[in-house]
Amino acid sequence: MTPQSQSVDAGVTEPLSKMRLRLWLKLLKASNQIEDQIRRRLREEYQSTLPRFDVMSALARSPDGLKMSQISGLLRVSNGNVTGIVDRLAEEGLALRVAVPGDRRASLVRLTPKGETAFAEQAVAHEHWISDRLDRLDADDVEGMIRRLDYLNDTLEEKD
Amino acid sequence: MTPQSQSVDAGVTEPLSKMRLRLWLKLLKASNQIEDQIRRRLREEYQSTLPRFDVMSALARSPDGLKMSQISGLLRVSNGNVTGIVDRLAEEGLALRVAVPGDRRASLVRLTPKGETAFAEQAVAHEHWISDRLDRLDADDVEGMIRRLDYLNDTLEEKD
DNA sequence: CATATAATGTTTAAGCTTGAAGGAAATTTC
DNA sequence: GAAATTTCCTTCAAGCTTAAACATTATATG
Numbered sequence: 001m002t003p004q005s006q007s008v009d010a011g012v013t014e015p016l017s018k019m020r021l022r023l024w025l026k027l028l029k030a031s032n033q034i035e036d037q038i039r040r041r042l043r044e045e046y047q048s049t050l051p052r053f054d055v056m057s058a059l060a061r062s063p064d065g066l067k068m069s070q071i072s073g074l075l076r077v078s079n080g081n082v083t084g085i086v087d088r089l090a091e092e093g094l095a096l097r098v099a100v101p102g103d104r105r106a107s108l109v110r111l112t113p114k115g116e117t118a119f120a121e122q123a124v125a126h127e128h129w130i131s132d133r134l135d136r137l138d139a140d141d142v143e144g145m146i147r148r149l150d151y152l153n154d155t156l157e158e159k160d
Numbered sequence: 161m162t163p164q165s166q167s168v169d170a171g172v173t174e175p176l177s178k179m180r181l182r183l184w185l186k187l188l189k190a191s192n193q194i195e196d197q198i199r200r201r202l203r204e205e206y207q208s209t210l211p212r213f214d215v216m217s218a219l220a221r222s223p224d225g226l227k228m229s230q231i232s233g234l235l236r237v238s239n240g241n242v243t244g245i246v247d248r249l250a251e252e253g254l255a256l257r258v259a260v261p262g263d264r265r266a267s268l269v270r271l272t273p274k275g276e277t278a279f280a281e282q283a284v285a286h287e288h289w290i291s292d293r294l295d296r297l298d299a300d301d302v303e304g305m306i307r308r309l310d311y312l313n314d315t316l317e318e319k320d
Numbered sequence: 321c322a323t324a325t326a327a328t329g330t331t332t333a334a335g336c337t338t339g340a341a342g343g344a345a346a347t348t349t350c
Numbered sequence: 351g352a353a354a355t356t357t358c359c360t361t362c363a364a365g366c367t368t369a370a371a372c373a374t375t376a377t378a379t380g
């Protein structure tokens with residue numbers, strides 16, 4: 001019997017694959033619970049959405065603008081997806097497309113001043129919402145979870 | 161200066177709210193990475209989707225069927241959402257609606273034999289996919305994360 | 321240079337999601 | 351028992367998401 005064999009404690013200990021499945025369901029539950037809250041508050045308090053917030057967040061970090069493909073790469077979503085979101089941000093005067101000199105295929109997307117102001121306000125609220133949701137976690141709790149999530153994310157990235 | 165004051169180590173230690181925000185972003189990253197993988201494999205290998213899988217999973221645990229409102233309650237999604245998903249499952253012969261004796265408003269949704277077979281196969285694959293994604297986590301890693309997520313989920317539930 | 325190949329974005333069809341509006345049936349209240 | 355309320359579900363409009371198909375422009379290859 002090999003050391004890896006699960007049958008050593010068959011019927012006694014839960015198989016590792018089941019434990020991992022339970023872990024995933026708990027991770028998903030926490031994630032969805034927090035995310036739903038953020039979506040709801042963005043809608044109710046800012047008539048906005050999480051995808052819009054995510055795009056604006058990316059743009060806010062790049063004052064020189066981002067190409068569509070850069071946004072979709074950062075957010076790990078499809079190109080067509082970003083097209084629609086930027087369209088709506090532009091309609092509302094929060095972002096705009098500017099031509100890229102030397103490449104007539106691409107365009108740079110930037111936040112307008114109005115978009116910068118709106119995002120700054122939402123980002124502050126967003127941080128409060130998260131901290132409020134997690135307010136029962138003290139510094140040690142947070143550090144402990146971050147350490148484990150860093151390890152998990154490292155192993156997940158190897159698989160991409 | 162109170163013991164709770166953050167200004168004791170202003171400029172030295174990251175504020176707790178920022179740490180919590182970082183924790184959230186890492187949690188979200190892990191969750192999205194795994195979820196995207198599941199969605200992709202459900203689509204490619206079973207021409208299905210995660211919402212369909214979730215509904216079938218709920219139905220598989222209730223051989224006597226579930227009312228629409230029970231499904232939306234379990235999955236924490238809207239009623240209208242479940243209507244569409246069950247419609248599509250029914251079109252494909254995987255689920256069906258049966259009348260509830262004594263309540264002509266409601267209907268019970270059940271998996272068909274075809275739906276049961278299809279779900280059983282997908283559930284096995286699903287567990288493998290998850291375990292494979294998390295295969296770098298040993299039993300101690302998994303237990304440690306589960307313990308922390310249980311605590312987090314407990315505190316989140318208090319806020320609902 | 322001409323042609324083939326790559327890269328950049330948009331459009332489209334299909335499905336998911338929500339909140340709001342609405343229909344139908346059950347329950348409560350008077 | 352009639353009227354008001356609540357419950358159950360569906361429909362709808364708007365937005366998000368993807369993959370595939372497409373147009374346009376840029377680059378590489380001969």
